[in-house]
Structure formats: C-alpha cells, structure tokens
Amino acid sequence: MAGQCCPGKPVAKRIRVGGQDVGIAELDAILRKAFEMKGVSDEGLKKVLLRELRIHNYVPPLAEKEYLKGLWDAFMRYREQHKAVEEDYHGIPREEIPWFPSINYELCSNCGKCCEFCHRGVYIFDDGPKVAKPSRCIVSCTGCMALCPDKAISFPSLVELREALRVLRAKYALKKQ
Ligand code: SF4
Ligand code: SF4
Numbered sequence: 001m002a003g004q005c006c007p008g009k010p011v012a013k014r015i016r017v018g019g020q021d022v023g024i025a026e027l028d029a030i031l032r033k034a035f036e037m038k039g040v041s042d043e044g045l046k047k048v049l050l051r052e053l054r055i056h057n058y059v060p061p062l063a064e065k066e067y068l069k070g071l072w073d074a075f076m077r078y079r080e081q082h083k084a085v086e087e088d089y090h091g092i093p094r095e096e097i098p099w100f101p102s103i104n105y106e107l108c109s110n111c112g113k114c115c116e117f118c119h120r121g122v123y124i125f126d127d128g129p130k131v132a133k134p135s136r137c138i139v140s141c142t143g144c145m146a147l148c149p150d151k152a153i154s155f156p157s158l159v160e161l162r163e164a165l166r167v168l169r170a171k172y173a174l175k176k177q
Contacts, residue, residue: 013028015027015074017069018066022067026056028145028146030049030052030071032142032146034048035075035078035082050068053068053071082140090174092169094135094139095135098160099161101131102154103153104153108148111149112125113144113149114129114147117147120133122134122144139161140161
C-alpha cells in the first residue's frame with residue numbers, strides 16, 4: 001500500500017482512497033509540483049499528479065482511479081489555499097514578505113537534499129545548508145520542508161503569513177484582489 005512508513009522515513013500525509021485514509025509519501029511535493037505548472041489543463045494536471053504519485057509511492061493498478069480521485073481532491077484544497085495566499089502578495093516587495101526556510105542546525109544532518117531540491121537557488125551548500133537568498137523562496141512553498149529527513153526546516157504558518165501580508169498591504173495601501 002502507498003505510503004507505508006519505514007523506520008527513519010518521514011511520516012506520510014494522507015488522502016481519502018475508497019473511503020479510507022491512505023498515507024502518501026511526499027504528498028506536499030507532489031501537490032506543489034502540479035501547482036507550479038501554470039496554464040496546464042485539469043487533465044494535464046491529473047497526469048502530472050499520477051506520474052508524481054507513482055514516483056514516490058506504489059499505486060495498485062486496480063485502485064489507480066480511486067487514488068487519483070483522492071489526490072485530485074487534496075490538490076483542489078491545496079490549490080485554493082495557496083492561490084488565496086498568492087493573490088494576497090501582489091504589489092508588495094518580495095524582500096519584505098517573511099517567507100523563507102529556517103534551518104535548525106541541531107537537527108540537520110547535512111544531507112544536502114534541500115539544496116539539491118530547490119530550483120530557485122534559495123540555498124547554498126557550504127559545509128552544510130545555508131539560506132543564501134531567502135527572497136527567492138516562492139511564497140507559500142514548503143517543498144524543502146516536506147523532504148527534509150530530519151525535520152530541520154521550518155516556515156511560518158499560513159495564518160502568520162496572511163497576517164504579515166495584511167499588515168504589508170495596509171503599508172502599501174493595496175486593496176485585496
Ligand atoms: S534536507 Fe534537512 S537535514 Fe538535509 S541538509 Fe537540508 S536541512 Fe539539513
Ligand atoms: S520552500 Fe522555498 S526554499 Fe524550499 S523548495 Fe520551495 S522555493 Fe525552495
């Protein structure tokens with residue numbers, strides 16, 4: 001079954017499959033991958049989701065449709081939540097938005113996965129991971145946090161982010177779209 005936990009592996013998040021909660025490895029990274037693909041039809045996004053699901057999880061062939069249905073529902077929730085945040089920050093200088101990873105070096109084992117994973121150049125690896133360009137981090141992305149095997153990466157909560165955006169919108173006299 002998909003997402004069964006192995007010793008030392010991060011605990012999988014869950015989707016509904018055939019009326020049951022099923023753990024899915026790398027769920028956040030799978031959803032993020034599809035979310036970042038702009039201008040792709042829903043059918044195209046479903047193909048991306050299924051492909052990414054299969055990369056990280058075993059999907060029983062006979063249950064594929066049920067898995068895709070559960071994954072699509074999770075994606076719709078993810079998209080609504082993150083779209084709302086994205087709409088909030090247009091017009092605010094990115095440098096002022098407090099959204100970037102923080103590393104707890106007491107937990108970090110220097111595996112370097114975060115540096116390899118982030119295609120935005122937020123990290124450099126110099127005797128360990130360093131957040132070199134925080135403002136290149138995509139607002140509301142948490143991809144590197146989801147894959148860190150030591151749970152050493154953290155972000156503000158979405159509630160904290162939205163409150164910060166509310167204050168910044170007032171500062172720049174921006175109306176919510
Ligand atoms: S993925 Fe986590 S453990 Fe690995 S280098 Fe990055 S912060 Fe450290
Ligand atoms: S959360 Fe930011 S730093 Fe992490 S993978 Fe996404 S863009 Fe890169």
